[in-house]
Structures are given as C-alpha cells and as structure tokens.
Amino acid sequence: MIRIIALTPAGTKLGERLQVEWPEADLQYKPQPFAEYVQTAFQQGDWLVFICATGIVMRTLAPVLQDKYKDPPVLVLDEAGKFVIPLLSGHEGGANEWGAQVAGRLGAQLVMTTAKPYLNPVYTLGMGCERNCPLEFLESLMLDALAQKGLTPKDIHSLNSIDIKADETNLIVLAEKYNWPFNTYNAEELASMEPLLSTKSDYIFNTVGVYGVAESAALLSSKIAAQNEAGSEPELILNKIKNAKATCALAREFG
Template identity: 45%
Template sequence: MKVKSATPVDIFSLTDQGDALAVRLQMLMPGASRHHRPKPFIEIAQSSFRSGHRCIFICSTGIVIRALAPVLRDKYRDPAVIVIDQSGNYVIPLLSGHEGGAVAFAHDIAQAISAQCVVTSAMDYSRPIYTIGMGCERGCPLAFLQPLFEQVCREMDAAVTDSAVTDSAVTYSGLASIDLKADEAGLLELSKSLNLELHLFSAIELRQVEHLLSEKSEIVFKEVGCYGVAEAAALCCATKLTGMPAELALPKQKNARATIAVARSYAP
C-alpha cells in the first residue's frame, strides 16, 4: 500500500533503528527523499522546510522543535511536519495539521505502517470531500475537457486503491473555475453531464489560496488576475463545501487547451 503526497517529502532519521523505519517509509512513498544523520542536521532540515517539503522526522519532538523554530512562519504557509518514534508505534502531526494537511497525511502513514496516529489538535477530520478545478481557453469544446477529466479520474482511483485509507473509487462533490468562465459552453456542458454544480470564484477569491499552489504562473496572472485557475478553484470549492481548509490531492494536469486539478477537504 502506498502513501500519496502531492508535495515533495523528506524523511529524516538519527538512529539506525530510525533509519530502518525510514527505508520502509520510503518504499511506501515513491519519490520521497531519505536523510540519515545528515550533516549539518539543522541546516538541512531547515532548508527542506523552507522549500515547502513535507518533513517526516523519526526522532523526538523536542529535537524537531529546536531545529525548526527559527524558520517557522504560520500555519497557512508552513508545510506539514510529522514526527514518528523510532519503533514506528506513534505518528504525530506536529505542524500545519489542518491547513498543511499534516493530520490527513499522518493518518495515511499510521495506517500504512500499523501505527497509532496521535492528533492533539482540537478537531480531527473524517469524510474526505473531493472537488475538481478546471481552467481552459475561451471556446474550449467538451472534446478537450471530458478526456482530461476521465484521465484524472483514473489517476485518482488508482491512488486511492493504493492508499491505506480507502479502497473505493473517488467521488466528486463539485466542479469549479474562475468566474470569467460563467458562460463557457464546454464547462457548462461538462457540469451538466457530470451532474455537478459549477462553482465560480473571482480572481480575488482564488488568490486567497495561492500559497497552496504547486506552481504560480505569471502568464495566467497577467491574463486573469490570479496565479492559477484549476488548482485554486478546486481548493476554494473544497473549502466552500466543507467550511474547512483544503489541500491539493492531485496537482495541475493539462492538455492543449485545458487544465485540471483535484483538491480535498474533510467534513467535520
């Protein structure tokens, strides 16, 4: 079973027992980087954190707090930080539990390694809500939108099948875009065919989640006033439906005329 993350992951260990667990985790997270007793530890850990990578530390929480304290900003910009004991019994979402997705990520890890997830925040999350965000050229026909949607569905279904959280296919609760697409025939047709309400957001609203985007496009900003449509719309839609923070479940994908992304939030 794999643990999915749309954001790069760095795994840090300081003991041989911890490194054995790190090797196991790396096998569950394709693409994750492993750092065993890195030197200098604090500088490398801080560099990873400042780069926005999700950080998994197999060591004491005190070591992590002392290492990262000088570079902490706020829960809206800091990446998820997870702490695991070297025996792999407990998984703790230490920083950015909700806004950064650490709680959900910790639950995934805990289930994958048969550990206990220790959540100390006031509210835990339960049912995931998935939303689709789309951007497209003016006059983009359904023939470009439908295949892109189907491609993403296949990727998401494959991801959750491998996930430790669920073995069922993803269902979507909303389709979203920028308000400039209110009369976009292709999007309206896709919305109708999927039986999903089309949620529209202004550029100002989309900019509220720009810190969560996988990349920012100056070209898109010059055209519509925000740094991305598909990812931002999906995030805004997920938050609108749950009233809770959202995270990217699948970063932006594209074809010749359209872009698409998937966001996830958790209904309390």
C-alpha cells in the same frame, strides 16, 4: 515540536518527504537510547510521528501514557507511506486532523480507529480552458485526472473555475453530465489560495488576475465545501495537468 522517528532506511526516506512539508520537524533514525528518547519527547509534549510497527510504539510509550486530554498526538506510518494511523489523542489532541493533513500530503490513506471519525474527504475539481473549448478536450482531461488518483466522477463534489468562465458552455455541459454543481469565483477570492499552488504562471496572472485557475478553484472550493473549522488547509492531490485547450487539478479537504 514535531519529531519524526524512523527505524529503517526506507522509513528515513519517508521521513525526509515529511520534512519537506514540515521543515521544522526533527528527523531521527534509530535514536539511542530509544525508549528514553521517545518517552522524554512524549512527556515534554512533542508531536510524534513513528515510521515503524504500532506494537513498538505502544510498548515504548505505555509507561508514560496519562490520558487523552494530556497526551500529545502520535501518528504511526508504514515505511511505504501508504497508511497514516492516528494512534493516540485522536480527537482531543488533534491527531485525527493532523493525520489527515499528513495523509493528504503523502497521498496516503488515513486509518482512523476512533469510535466516531469526524473527518470525511471532500474532493473537488478545478478547470480552466480556452474560450469555446470543445467538450471532448474537457471531458478527456477530467477523466485522466480522476484515473491518476483512483477516483470516479461520483467521488467529486463539484466542478469549479474562475468567474469569467461562468458562461463557458461546455464546462456547464460537463457539470450537468456528471451531476456536479458548477461554481465560479472571482480573482480576489481565488488569490487567497496562492500560497498553496504548485506552480505560478505570470502569463495566466496577466491574463485573468490569478496565478493558476484550475488549482486555485479546486483548492478554494474544497475549503468551502468541507466547512472545516479546525484551521487546516485544503491540499492539492493532483497538480495541474493540461492538454492543448484545458487545464485540470484536483484538491481535497477533510470536513
């Protein structure tokens, strides 16, 4: 079971955001008696998310710690949701991978302190457009997307779209300009990302066979590029944005 423990009203609001992503999680605000609640949950193997200072967590859990092979994963977040720290059982218990997922959902920074962090973010760009879309529409939208997430073109692994755009001249030109691979996928391949889409367009589905080109292509390419065998899913870090002639989305996976 996942237990989210918050010690401030702001932390509780952040915990509620996490509950949207993990509806099965139990959220508690200042559970009492605090030490007994936390230690019991830890000893029964519950996965714990603390939204408070790391010192409080360590002092409370110290009496019940066993070893990295038996202890459940523990994450610590600041109440602003800017940082996610896998505190215990990083590698063996899965806290690093879980922390990466939480950071991805919140748009937060993952702070790993293990000796050899094994998760690196892979950012991918998905785009759709009208036939013969002018380069300025594609490039301006792409740069806007990157700016919204504080990324630069050098952070991007690849540009991706649906296979019917494999010969789209200015998508090819855009990829060449920024030295990105340009990958395209068929509708069946892109359909595997459907559960992760932020929105679904019946119009797009009826036109090309998928509910969203930009988001699907970004998600699928990040999943493939990261080669993450741990079972996690890619995340949209920027839902589809659009202008008059194109759409764009950003995805991230850790590998």
